[in-house]
Amino acid sequence: MEEGFALWANPSSPHAEGRRARAALEDARERVKETLGWEGEVIFTSGASEAAALAIDSADVLDEVVSSVEHDCIYGFVRERGLDVVGAFADGSVDFGSLDEHSAEPSHYARDHIENRRLVAIQHLNSETGNRQDSGMVAEVVHGHDGLLLVDCAQSAGKFALPQLADMAIISAHKFGGPIGVGALLVKDFALLKPSGGQERGYRRGTENLPGVLGMAAALEACGDPYLDPTILEPLDQLAQECRDLGGTWLSDRLSDPTPYIRAIAMPKMSGSAQVMRFDMAGISVSQGSACSSGTMKTSHVLQAMQVEPDVADRTIRASFGWNTRRDEVERFCEIWLELAKA
Numbered sequence: 001m002e003e004g005f006a007l008w009a010n011p012s013s014p015h016a017e018g019r020r021a022r023a024a025l026e027d028a029r030e031r032v033k034e035t036l037g038w039e040g041e042v043i044f045t046s047g048a049s050e051a052a053a054l055a056i057d058s059a060d061v062l063d064e065v066v067s068s069v070e071h072d073c074i075y076g077f078v079r080e081r082g083l084d085v086v087g088a089f090a091d092g093s094v095d096f097g098s099l100d101e102h103s104a105e106p107s108h109y110a111r112d113h114i115e116n117r118r119l120v121a122i123q124h125l126n127s128e129t130g131n132r133q134d135s136g137m138v139a140e141v142v143h144g145h146d147g148l149l150l151v152d153c154a155q156s157a158g159k160f161a162l163p164q165l166a167d168m169a170i171i172s173a174h175k176f177g178g179p180i181g182v183g184a185l186l187v188k189d190f191a192l193l194k195p196s197g198g199q200e201r202g203y204r205r206g207t208e209n210l211p212g213v214l215g216m217a218a219a220l221e222a223c224g225d226p227y228l229d230p231t232i233l234e235p236l237d238q239l240a241q242e243c244r245d246l247g248g249t250w251l252s253d254r255l256s257d258p259t260p261y262i263r264a265i266a267m268p269k270m271s272g273s274a275q276v277m278r279f280d281m282a283g284i285s286v287s288q289g290s291a292c293s294s295g296t297m298k299t300s301h302v303l304q305a306m307q308v309e310p311d312v313a314d315r316t317i318r319a320s321f322g323w324n325t326r327r328d329e330v331e332r333f334c335e336i337w338l339e340l341a342k343a
Contacts, residue, residue: 001179001211001212001214001215002211003024003211003214004024004210004211004212004213004214004215005211007020007021007024007210009021010207011024011025011199011207011208011210012199012207012208021210024210024214025044025208025210025213028213028214028216028217029042029044029213031217031220031221032184032216032217032220035217035220035221035223036157036162036171036186036220037161037162037164038162038164038169038186039164039188040186040187040188040189041186041187041188041189041190041201042184042185042186042187043184043185043186043187043200043201043203043204044182044183044184044200044204044208044209044213045182045183045184045185045204046181046182046183046206046209047172047173047174047180047181047182047183048071048073048152048154048170048171048172048175048183049073050183051170051171051172051183051184051185052071052073052074052121052150052152052170053073054185054193054203054204055119055121055150055168055170055185055193056074056077056119056121056150058193058194058195058196058203059119059148059150059168059192059193059194060191060192060193060194061117061118061119061147061148062116062117062118063083063084063118063119064077064081064083064084064118064119064120064121065083065084065085065086065102065103065118065119065120065121066078066083066084066085066086066120066121066122067085067086067087067088067094067099067121067122067123068085068086068087068088068301068302068305069088069092069094069123069126069131069302069305069306070121070122070123070152071123071127071152071154072301074121074123074152075301084102085102086098086099086102086120086122087305088305088306089256089306090254090306090307090308091131091254091255091256091306092126092129092131092254092255092256092306093131093133093134093256093257094122094133094138096137096141099120099122099138099141099142100141100144100145102118102120103118103120103141103142103144103145103147104118104145117145117146117147117148118145118147118148119147119148119149119150120138120142120147120148120149120150121150121151121152122135122138122142122149122150122151122152123151123152123155124151124152124153124155124156124160124162124163124169125153125155125156125159125160125259125262126155126262126302127154127155127262127318128262128264128289128300128302128303128318129251129252129255129258129262129264129302129306129318130155130252130255130258130259130260130261130262130263130264131255131256131257131258131259132156132160132257132258132259133257134256134257135151135163135165135166136163136165138151139163139165139166140165143165148167148168148192149165149166149167149168150166150167150168150169150170151163151166151168151169151170152169152170153166153169153170153171154170154171154172154175154183155175155261155262156259157169157171157172157175157176157220158175158176158177158219158220158223158227159176159223159227159259159261160259162186166186166188167187167188167192168185168186168187168188168192169185169186170183170184170185170186171183171184171186173212173215173216173219176219176220176223176227176323177219177222177223177322177323177324178212178215178216178218178219178220179211179212179215179216179219181209181212182209182212182213182215182216183216184216190203222323223323227261227323228260228261228321228322228323228325230260231327232321232325232326232327232330233260233321233330234327235327235330235331235334236263236330236334238334239334239337239338240252240253242338243265243337243341246268246341246342247268248265248266248267248268248315248341249265249266249312249315249316250263250265251263251264251265251266251308251316252264254306260321261320261321261322262318262319262320262321263318263319263320264303264316264317264318265316265317265319265337266312266313266315266316266317267315267317267337267340267341268315268341269315269341270315270340270341270343271314271315272288272314272315272316272317273288275315275317275340276288276317278336278340279317279333279336279340282332282336284329284332284333284336286317286318286319286333287317287318287320288300288316288317288318289302289303289318299313299314300313300316303316319333
C-alpha cells in the first residue's frame, strides 16, 4: 500500500505519472488472477457489496435468481426487486430441485436468445455458519439451463480454491487480511456484462484505489495453505462438546460441509445480543449474523431459511477466525463462552 501511495496519480491519466500508476495497477491485476488461478477478467471495486451490485445490475441476462442463504448484499435484491429465491435445506445446502426450477428460463422466451438466460447467485461459503456449497454441482445445474453462475467468494477467497466453473465471482480484500474498502468482480468474459462507461475497461466508474489494490494482491499472495494452522483452532473441539453437554447448539453439527474459520454457536440461555455485549466487555469481538445486517437486531434470514428454531436463532452468535488469530485468543473465547453459559 505504501508503494501505491507513492504513485499518487490517476491510472487513467496519459502522462508519465499516470502511466506508472497504470503499470502498477495492471501488474496487481495479473497477480490477483495468477494467485486465484482465474483465467478471465478482473474488475476492481470498493468491496464485495459493490461487486455484487455490479454483477446483478450489469449482467446481460433476462433476470436474476438468488439463494435464500445469501449474504445480505445479495439477498437485499430480493427485498428490493422481488427476485426469485432458491430454497435451502436445514443443513445449509441449496435445494437442487428448487435450483433446477428457478434456473430454467420461462418457456415463453426463445432459448436461442442469449439475453433470455438467467443469472443465478449462489455463495461459496456462508458468512454466518461457515457452510460450503457444492459449487461444482450448482454450476452443472445452472449451466444445464444455459444460465450464468455468480459465486460470492468473499469468505472463501484466499482460504479455499476458487470455483473455476463460476462465470463471475466476488472477492473482498479484508476477508483475507488485505485492506478495507477494496475487492473485485471476477468475470470470465467482459461480454457477460453490459458496459456502463468509466474506468475498469468501461465497466465501473471511479478512479481505481491503487494502494488498496496493491495491498489486496499482496495479501492474497501471503495466504498460506492451510490459511490458518489447524492447531490454533483445536480448543474449539472441546468447547463444542461442552456446548452440547450444557444444552447449547453447535450449528456445525447440522451443516452439510462445515469449514473451520466460522462457527455459529447458540448458548443455552443468553440471547445473542447480550452475548455480543458481554464478549465485548471481555475484549472479544463476535457478532450476530453478518456484519452488514447485524445492527438491525432482526432474526437472521439465513437461519430462518435453514429452519433453525427461532429461540435457537435468537441465542446464536458467529465467531470467525482470521489470518492473525492466535491460539491463546481462541482459548480465551472458549473460557468466556463457558463462563457466560454457566452463569
